[in-house]
Amino acid sequence: MRFLYAVISSSKTLYRCSVSRLINPRHSYASPSKSQQSTATHAFRRDSSPMDAAEEALRRALTEKQSTIDAQANAVRALKAAAAAKPEINAAVEALNSLKLEKASLERQLEAAVTDNAGGSVSREAFRQAIVNTLERRFFYSPSFNIYRGVAGLYDYGPPGCAVKSNVLAFWRQHFVLEENMLEVDCPCVTPEIVLKASGHVDKFTDLMVKDEKTGTCYRADHLLKDFCNEKLQKDLSLTAEKAAELKQVLALLDDLSAEELGAKIKEYGITAPDTKNPLSDPYPFNLMFQTSIGPSGLSPGYMRPETAQGIFVNFKDLYYYNGNKLPFAAAQIGQAFRNEISPRQGLLRVREFTLAEIEHFVDPEDKSHPKYSEVANLEFLMFPREEQMSGHSAKRIPLGEAVSRGTVNNETLGYFIGRVYLFLTRLGIDKKRLRFRQHLANEMAHYAADCWDAEIECSYGWIECVGIADRSAYDLRAHSEKSGVPLVAHEKFSEPREVEKLVIAPVKKELGLAFKGNQKMVVEALEAMDEKEALEMKATLESKEEVEFYVCALGKNVTIKKNMITISKEKKKEHQRVFTPSVIEPSFGIGRIIYCLFEHSFYTRPSKDGDEQLNVFRFPPLVAPIKCTVFPLVQNQQYEKVAKLISKSLTTSGISHKIDITGTSIGKRYARTDELGVPFAVTVDSTSTVTIRERDSKAQIRVSVEEVASVVKAVIDGQSTWEEMWEKFNSTTH
């Protein structure tokens, strides 16, 4: 099964490296309109979304067949009108019927091809429904505020889901924060406007929305267009190859369409409100942040943070100091983030509140090597570099070291984090074959980003971006430096002073005062703010022409600067240190998305003992499993229950989360119940001295003494021993 990457990755993405694409504030505050951008990028996507050849051939064949049928039908009609001989008419009718049969066969083939291209969406949906039913029935999660009919895009994690989540987060802390000595911080969700103004979110963090003009119901404009195109492609078999190509083209470009372009397409295709068929408004931007007001005055607007990263950036100075004023270092934060989605769908994948785990690794832009890079360089996994995407190939296994040395991955530190993310996800239980690292295309990245890769996991919704790993250069720190006036910089002390040539701009205040009086201050500031190029041009002009016209922003007009009003010169200075804004490399994890994909990758069914039903199993590794162990007294009696409680106590002491099931249900049913929660081990109490431990996936059992249970389970869970080793050990000694 092949996926058109452009279609499937087009859903607007959750995390920062993509946010930056959405908010994309170029050259600090001056950002081009979205339509300007997308015009420039259309050329790319056009080649990269080729019409599927088989489908195209079928559509063409179908169109031709229809013409042939029309022609033949005319011929039959002509023969009948000319009262031709019966055998001649019969032969023509037979030919017509045979053509119709051929058309029907072509239609069936096209239907199959379309389904295939849509990713077998029917069977995928059935598979997903089976999982989601199990997850909701066993209370891994459920829509929030259910008794009040819920709120779209908000979910509760029930006990097993909450345990999985807290295991994933604990492992994240272990794998990243502890192993890399990262500086973890914990900042509030409530954020004052100025911070998100600096980051660009207040102005640019929007999605395009249309309204039902009569009822006021809101829709995401791109969703409606996408649904229309998909529906047409899948259900309208009479579509010409040209029309089909056009719709696919629209799907591929969906993310890049401006408000005007989206509006034009919606009008052109006659798309109306899905429920009422009412006309729709023109698309307009809706800011995705939840707004609130801080304090009682109503004068301090604030937002619920749309990401956790800003809390780290605004603390850069203190973190740098905490780290002994040394680079590189990484800060990390786990916390809630909020996006007021227009119309959330796709379950846990697109929600209005979610947990992010973000790392900001600050590094000298002149040295992006990483001391532990060699530990990951030999890893090999599915990578999907920009060039492969552009030439229509699919992802392939590439050794990480090769991707870095060839420059496919921009630098060692970025490569190191790609490797660490790979290890993190696969240790959680993500299937290696359904995990790829996809590089952002040039038009997907913000202008300032050096490189950006997404860890994408394939699930029933397609390839889903779950982790973004971006080299964002110095963008974020510079934005907050500018807005706050606090320099967020690092220093490199030279072992001995270096001589550098510096441009010195010295306005002569006396002369400027005489010439500009009250405006003097503004002129002086504008002169001092010139960059090197401007100053050198002014110097040259003054030397040749004695005066120069100079635009002063604050006055909104040109003034005349004379030679005696300023000196511009180059001076040699000794410098003892280099002052620079660090680059930041940012791995950003959508925890809910990772967990949902993990649910799908861990789920399978197997027949019950008597073969009359399919039983659900989650094959979570012990690291992730919500409960590590269940304890079952085989039959309901006081003796066995006493032993079960004894075992429970020793499991608690060993810190192993577990559950006792003393219901009178058959042991088979109880095994099925525990398998469906993904519990790796089941202890069955069938005597007062020894008990059995059953492993979930192999269903193999060993017999151990009551006293040994906790230590055996703990050894396997902590990874000091494997189940196979335990099986060897206890089956060779036998009981």
Place this chain on the structure above:
Amino acid sequence: MRFLYAVISSSKTLYRCSVSRLINPRHSYASPSKSQQSTATHAFRRDSSPMDAAEEALRRALTEKQSTIDAQANAVRALKAAAAAKPEINAAVEALNSLKLEKASLERQLEAAVTDNAGGSVSREAFRQAIVNTLERRFFYSPSFNIYRGVAGLYDYGPPGCAVKSNVLAFWRQHFVLEENMLEVDCPCVTPEIVLKASGHVDKFTDLMVKDEKTGTCYRADHLLKDFCNEKLQKDLSLTAEKAAELKQVLALLDDLSAEELGAKIKEYGITAPDTKNPLSDPYPFNLMFQTSIGPSGLSPGYMRPETAQGIFVNFKDLYYYNGNKLPFAAAQIGQAFRNEISPRQGLLRVREFTLAEIEHFVDPEDKSHPKYSEVANLEFLMFPREEQMSGHSAKRIPLGEAVSRGTVNNETLGYFIGRVYLFLTRLGIDKKRLRFRQHLANEMAHYAADCWDAEIECSYGWIECVGIADRSAYDLRAHSEKSGVPLVAHEKFSEPREVEKLVIAPVKKELGLAFKGNQKMVVEALEAMDEKEALEMKATLESKEEVEFYVCALGKNVTIKKNMITISKEKKKEHQRVFTPSVIEPSFGIGRIIYCLFEHSFYTRPSKDGDEQLNVFRFPPLVAPIKCTVFPLVQNQQYEKVAKLISKSLTTSGISHKIDITGTSIGKRYARTDELGVPFAVTVDSTSTVTIRERDSKAQIRVSVEEVASVVKAVIDGQSTWEEMWEKFNSTTH
């Protein structure tokens, strides 16, 4: 030093059992006005806040002394006017001077007494400043968004603070969730209005606010009154004993004052805006929830949750099912909560966003025993029952079992949780002598609460409520049942059906229709809603008088019910189960408050080696310490650094958070630096084969081999061994 509990515990409290007091919605929707309530409760507090006797005596003596001085001054003046003899005048003047000296002495005594009664506030503030300086300098926490001049009431946890917090939460999960097999859930912060309408927060979760009438600046009305009274009591020595008693009375009643009463006091005392001295508005309620809007339409108001508990209540049905439809069980949740405080002060103790950890233990109201109660019954600690507070005594050590068996603590389950909370807090490092469990006074509790105890920790701000442990009866589940229409109930199946007598109210609709026409429906509903007592009274009246006057709320008037309009009878029925709303016992933890108190209880200073400065130390137990171990190469050389890295690697493998300090600073300074972070162990590399491990508080050192470091540190940290045992072991083998 003695504290007036009423003053110090008067700051409005963070947690639910107190919230319920604030929102206090009686009889579902009909709640009395605040002034009605407080009138009813004044009597209590008046006795419970006695004027300190010594202070009162001094104020009286001072007033008398002033009169004597005035009289003597008059006498002197009279003698002079009458041109009396010089010796006589001199003697009178001398007597006057001596009286003035006595007055000055009284003033000094009063000053001392006032300071003492205010809790030695000066020295406390100095102590607090020393801690807070250390905490902020070492980045345990700092005000959020500092580079933008911050936002009051929002704090960031820096790396050590964040590590302490995550250790506290991990231990909370271990101590409560794992050990008690609680059902942990994770629900969103964004909450639709209907949920908080049902809980009472939309209508009642308010503080009283006043505005500067010219600038619009907002203040908490009770804060201004409190500050005025405290300032007056501490600085105005000429205050009469009566006036002082009045001000103290106001302080004691602060929490119970209605808007009108507060406004009257503010006017009476002439209190103006603190910064501008402008007049103030009348007090009016301000809702403390952060409001927002869910989705793009602007038609779905929502709030950031003010507590996590509601997420559990609305999930009761699913949780009960998950637990096999069995009671008792407990659900737990850790998460952010939000309160838009009017003017936050007291640092980490009163913030606009904070982490709560809440437990809702659901139990049959007819059986509140607890299977593990015996495990805590022998604990003995400071308890402060209602009666002790009312009679002006202070908290005293009481065995928990005694408090429960005497009925001081309402039931076993409540007692069990009080014991578990005590163990939790003291294991974190909270000082037993500065921890007490204070029972709510009758007027502090909501009408539905069966009993309520706060774990209060004493710190420089006084006794601070850090955990609330309340038996909230069936209130919350009933509120959501009513609002949502979904029954949130439990079932107890009888082993055999029971015969019960039930009252049956059967309105005769035909007769009622003839009599009341369009109003029939409302009359029928009112009749059916009668409770047993009302119905039996009606039955009796109808039998004797044939008709009865009956008030119908929905009509706002009496109607006449005749005998033929209704039958009221008792019927015998067989019941197979009991259906009831469970009671909920709720321990609710303010994690930030606990952490701040822990900082204060862990802090001490000791002189440096050369005695010329005081060094700061946090005596965190290993469980809580942000970093467990630092590694120092004694001098900067490659060999030692290599060994340090080797040790670091083995510590990482053992999961021990640590830090290497390779700066060239003296070892003494590096020890001081690590002590100030509360790191329990420091490993100094002074050879390539063996190294020293130093314990923070004793400063004792042992010498172990490089290979042993990780296992020795791990054993002590995990509590498998004590430092003393390690010291014995390695000092007897010596190196």
